[in-house]
Amino acid sequence: MRAAQTQRRFRGKNRAPKWKKPDDGQVSVMVLPLAVTDPADLARLEKLFGSMWSVKRAVQRDARARVDACWAARHERERDGAKAVRQRLGLSREALERCAYTHLEDSGHLKHHASKALAMHMADEVWNGVQRHLFPDATGHRSGKPKTGGWYDFTRIPGRARSHTTDRKWETFRLVGTLHGHAMAYTGSGRHLVQQPRRMRVPMILSGVMPSGEVTASGKPRTRKETWWDHTGPLVVVFAGGPGSHAGDLVLPVRVPQHPGQWARVEHFLSDPGRWHKVDLVRRRKASAPGGWVYEAHLMILGPGYTAPAVRRMRDRAAETGRIGGVDGNVSNVSVVSFPAGLDPADGSPASTEITLGLRERVFLERDAKKRRGRARALERSRRATNTAQYGLSKKQTERAEHRASKGLKPKTVTVPGGARAARVDGVPRQAFRRDRISGGYRELRARQAEAAAGSAEHRRHRARQIARQIIAAHGPVLVVEDCDIRTWYRLWGKRLSQTTPGLLISALDRECAAAGGRLVRASTWSTALSQHCLCGERVNKTLRDREHQCMACGLVGKRDLVSAALAAFVRFADVDDPNSAYLDTTASRRAQTVFAEGLEEALRESTAPSQTTVHGAGHVAVPRQRRGTSAPRTAGQRPRATPDETRPVRDHAGKPGHRPGRDPQLTLW
Structure with missing residues (x-):
């Protein structure tokens, strides 16, 4: 009889002190593309x-x-x-x-x-x-x-963090090699420090031996086999010791950014291997890649991310401006107004900035929307052509079939039915969409659609960061904004919001204010009602259709959004972390109106910020010159009903001599 099995042993509690993150607790992530060929x-x-x-x-x-x-x-x-x-x-x-x-x-x-x-x-x-x-x-x-x-x-496989108390303990995915070895292996020429080929070679671990640092009883140095921990060559991500170890370690070469402007960022993340903390394996849709996916390694390091010297200087100057400002977000524009912190004319004058969509950006958005509609129609045609039994004939196709039958002609096979999908009495499709047959072309179109959507989203985030940095450079990092739930705006003005993305811009502004040593504070709309007050303290009731502010008590006239942004600069808090504790300091607003007088009225009528550079996101888009007597093309998102930010019709300067298309006096969003 077989001997009794011993009781299973479990590892006890670790007696070593538990490792904790550094005091600052900052972590950052660098995306490393993998050259899997x-x-x-x-x-x-x-x-x-x-x-x-x-x-x-x-x-x-x-x-x-x-x-x-x-x-x-x-x-x-x-x-x-x-x-x-x-x-x-x-x-x-x-x-x-x-x-x-x-x-x-x-x-x-x-x-x-x-x-x-x-x-x-x-x-x-x-x-x-x-x-x-x-x-x-x-x-x-x-x-x-x-x-x-x-x-x-499903796009990410999380890896295990390395041990910072035990040497050479990093399971699942680990990054091995050195930045110096990578630069030596792919030494560039000319303006590039590193020149990586399209097909990068996979380094191999030799079967040699290395000294282990110990000596035997006879006094000879003890040797050991070479491992990946001894690799000092090009950077690679290794999945070693996995279930498929019989096929060898999975070695994935890393492709680091090789442009001259990116090398300082590469050194910040990869020069010190002691800061490497965790590697996640991520895939991203790309129709032109083999299999439709490209793979990346997301390296997490212990420490802050990289900040360019120009951005650091800009943040330092923004922290020294000594200004307080307010932000008013709307469906199609964001307005910012700031004042000197002490309300002293010697320290500066009021400044205002309006962030709107220019003509060039609207043309670009129209073309982008047209491409999206074309991809969506192509996907629908492909699905209908592959699953003809799940769709009926359209009205025109039915009339054509009846006409051929009346003439005694042979029925014509319809390859792409244009009717409604076969459904039950309650409108539910008889066959779920996930059970449809899809072709290879459909998969490629869907991959291109996902790739374009991801690129567009990243483009919007990048432009939002640029505009946020320009705002704090002109108005300082101490700003106040109304605490609005922008998600509710999508019920009425979803298309316009998808173009201007005010929520994305305000979020980027919040991060830039914190990075510059300030803060973007949110104030409740119920306790302040900025759009219904004047700087003099009087209440001026306005509807959503009223876009001009006119106070009968003091005679102040200006744009509604700019006046609300100016009032936001004078919002005070009993508790900064509680938006409901916000209240309007009318004494300070009246003093600012008295001190700055004409300068304030000028700032509330148009943008007066020193930074008047226009940020374009459309790239090189040719805008046709509009002929005299023709109306401006209707932009995507315009509706017959009034919106919260609907003003006079957008002026088209394309027909004026000496004017460059897209150079609006406001700071454009893209």
């Missing part, structure tokens, strides 16, 4: 992502079922407590990790591509979403129920 490595990456998506989908389904059971056990939660119910159902980080281990071991084939460490990290990612749903945040809000994601939405 070997078909074998590409296949291994695809299988790795496929297996990890299967694990995540299984854990998400289990987590959603357990969450539903937890909310259904109302009487048990009242009797035993919510903690006991969660413990019984397995709603904890450790329980979800064991669930991921079970799925990985029971599947059989997943163990050939993914490891238990990766499954544990993926379970932790799922638990983060479950935790946000079970436990409310500081404001009392909960996130929605965890949902099972789709294949194309």
